[in-house]
Amino acid sequence: MFDEYGIPHRADFDETRLPELCHFVYCSRAAEGINESEVCRIVETSQRNNLANGITGVLVFGSGVFFQWIEGPAAEIQKLIATLHSDKRHYDIVSLSQSQEERERLYPNWDMEKVEAEDIRLVLQDALENAEDQINRMTLMRILKQLDLGPLGRGDQDANPLSGRSRSNA
Ligand SMILES: Cc1cc2nc3c(=O)[nH]c(=O)nc-3n(C[C@H](O)[C@H](O)[C@H](O)COP(=O)(O)O)c2cc1C
16 A cells, blocks of 8 residues: 555565556558659658657558557547547548557557568568567557458559559559
């Protein structure tokens, strides 16, 4: 319990307890005219803001499609999700995963790392190999499976935001 100064006894500190962390993973389509230099500007802004707000993650841009993993304090993540939804530089945001748990960060050193589209599998697989947290492992496995088979699967170009092209404009 507490000592005479109101400080918890040592046994009441759980040093192994993980911080409450929120994550949000989504895909979206880039608006007309969004090119690599605009994406670099997005990354610069993101790194500056995310560092200040305790957010880390990964941004992938390829074939006109964004894929982003953001993680951090719940209040900051909720604010960023609202900001992302009103950003005209992308649309058709598809939420792939969202949760709030006591968990480790997957990308503790990346304020916002831009990853090439062809490397996204490697980045997620690498994270999976290093993830000790069961919830993170399950989320990663699910997204990797989606990349192969699900609505993001290669088989159905129209339903695959990561393919970036619909049949009509292919
Ligand atoms: C695909 C995409 C990803 C983005 N990711 C982030 C992000 O991780 N952090 C961030 O602060 N802004 C991000 N933004 C930009 C925000 O939507 C918004 O423009 C920015 O936060 C405004 O910051 P400012 O008020 O400092 O100019 C992203 C925008 C897009 C289109």
